[in-house]
Amino acid sequence: MASSFVIACVGKPSAGKSSFLNAVTEASAKVGNFPFTTIEPNEGIAYYPVACPCATQGVSERCQPRHGSCVGGKRLVPVRLLDVAGLVPGASEGRGLGNQFLDDLRHADVLIHVVDASGTTDEGGKETRGYDPIDDIRWLRGEVEAWIWGNLDRKWAGIVRRHVATKAAPADTLHVQLAGYGTAREIVVRALDRLPRDFPELGRWESKEELRRFVGVFLDERFPTVVALNKIDMPDSDKNISAIMKRYNQKSSTTLLDGVSVDNIVLTSALGECFLRKMHKQSFIHYETGSDDFSLDLPGLKPLDEKSRRRLETIRDLVLFRYGSTGVQEAIVRAVDALGYVPVYPVKSLANFGTPAAFRDCVLVKPGTTVREFARKLHNQALDRGYAGAETIGGIQLGESDVIVAGKNNVIKYSTTSHE
Ligand SMILES: Nc1nc2c(ncn2[C@@H]2O[C@H](COP(=O)(O)OP(=O)(O)O)[C@@H](O)[C@H]2O)c(=O)[nH]1
Ligand SMILES: [Mg+2]
Incomplete structure (x- = not known):
């Protein structure tokens, strides 16, 4: 029942991928409190915040997620978060x-592309000063595009x-x-829909240009990307x-450039978040992930x-006051939102939502998922x-083909015939 939703952190060496992973995976929720049976060495568990129906249903006290937490x-x-x-x-090549x-x-x-915005890492990941990262987003997109295009082009005729x-x-x-790229058919259909109306039919994609155009729209659908402009504290x-x-x-x-729109760019300080969390854990400060200050x-x-006091002041001045947060939690939120996933709560009873513990399960599902699916x-x-x-809540009957929508019908009680 676990959602196998995977966010991959990508970017050039030293952009801050591992730091980002550390920053978001040391969440306050208990380590190991996740539904995934295997966790690879380069994986971590991040947490996507949602408004739990326990609050509106008045059962917050009894809300006990099987995985993750609810306060x-x-x-x-x-x-799942992958450090690639x-x-x-x-x-x-x-x-x-x-x-x-x-x-x-x-x-x-979905990808989170971690970019070193400070200009202290050159294109190969070496330490430098004054490097201009303006082309980093285009470069990564180009690598992924070249990989897929190259494989197709060889066999195209x-x-x-x-x-x-x-x-x-x-x-x-x-x-x-x-x-082979982990692509569902519906992604291909959506990619084709992105091509202009007068685009030639597949049988007449003779020039490399047409295939390249397709690979572009395919990437937009297959790898939605959130950019984390990192090291904003520098x-x-x-x-x-x-x-x-x-x-x-x-x-x-809706028109993406290099697979990115400004709405999916987040400013982050992975190192700042790691430091704030550490200081909080050791009881030097009180800090909640995502907030705009600490006490x-x-x-x-x-x-x-x-x-430590000076370092905290720097983070406060350069990151929290200026940008409103360290941005790392926001990057996770945007990544899940980019796919439009919907949290669904299967319950045994609509009278108590489960007893003694309520709302045990929450599963993220693809947009368009129906009640029956x-x-x-x-x-x-x-x-x-x-x-x-x-x-769902209120005793409202749901049809098999009803699409599940957050806040409308995403608390679901199924009934079965007593004899199979
Ligand atoms: N100032 C600053 N340094 C950072 C930040 N994130 C990462 N770094 C530093 O950048 C270097 C590379 O980070 P790392 O996470 O290993 O990069 P990776 O190669 O992409 O995994 C390390 O020295 C980090 O401490 C940040 O937000 N601010
Ligand atoms: Mg690393």
Whole structure:
């Protein structure tokens, strides 16, 4: 019943991917409190905050998530976060860890591209000063594009010949080729929908240009990307951020440039967040992830040494006051939101929402998931075979093909026929 939702952190070496992972995966929720059976060494669990229905239903006291946590109606739902190391310029041609990096991407539903906005890392990941990161977003997109385009282009003449001979639907022909990248057919369909109306039919994609155009719209659908402009606590970040925002500040948020729109750019200080969390854990400050400040003078806090105090002041001035938060939690939120996933709460009873513990489960599902599809997803054979209906809060009956929408019908009680 676990959602296998995967966010992959990508970016050039030293951009701050591992720091970002550390910053978001040391959440206050208990370590190990996640539904995923295997966690790879380069994986962590991050938490996506949602408004839990326990608050509006008056059962917050009894709300006990099986995975993640819930405090006063703010529920943290676990999601997987992958640290994808080793992308260097030329990776698509096998440089660095090359295709190994790109293969990791097959597991990702959405990318967080961590960019070093401070200009202290050059294009190869070496320490430098005054580097202009303006082309970093374009570069990463180019690597992923070259990887997929290269694989298709080599076989393209044969693919078209077979396509024409078999009279297959374009989405089917392309899906066969793209399934290896962890692609569902619906993603191919959506990508094709993004092409202009007068775009030639697949059988007539003769020039490389048409295939390239398709790969572009395919990437937009397959790898929605949130950019984390990181190291905003450093002196030169400001001017680099302005330049990058300016380039991606498109007039319409539906047209993406290099797979990115300004709405999906978040400013982060991964290191700042790591430090704030550490100081909070050690009781020097009180700090809540996502908030715009911390407190120093609450009863019970330990006294600070001068060095830590100065470092905290710097984070406060350069990050929290200026940008409103360290941004890392926001990046996770945008990444899940980019896919429009919906939290769904299956319950045994609409009278008590489960007893003694209420709202035990929360599963993130793809947008468009129907009531019946979700029942299947729960991997409960008795429910699947003996499906007899579903209802939501207020005793409202739900149809099998009703699409699940947050706040409308996402608390679901299924009923089954008593005899299978
Ligand atoms: N000032 C500053 N340094 C950072 C930040 N995030 C990461 N770093 C530093 O950048 C360097 C590379 O970070 P790391 O997470 O290892 O990068 P990765 O190679 O992308 O995994 C380390 O020295 C980090 O301490 C940040 O937000 N601010
Ligand atoms: Mg790393």
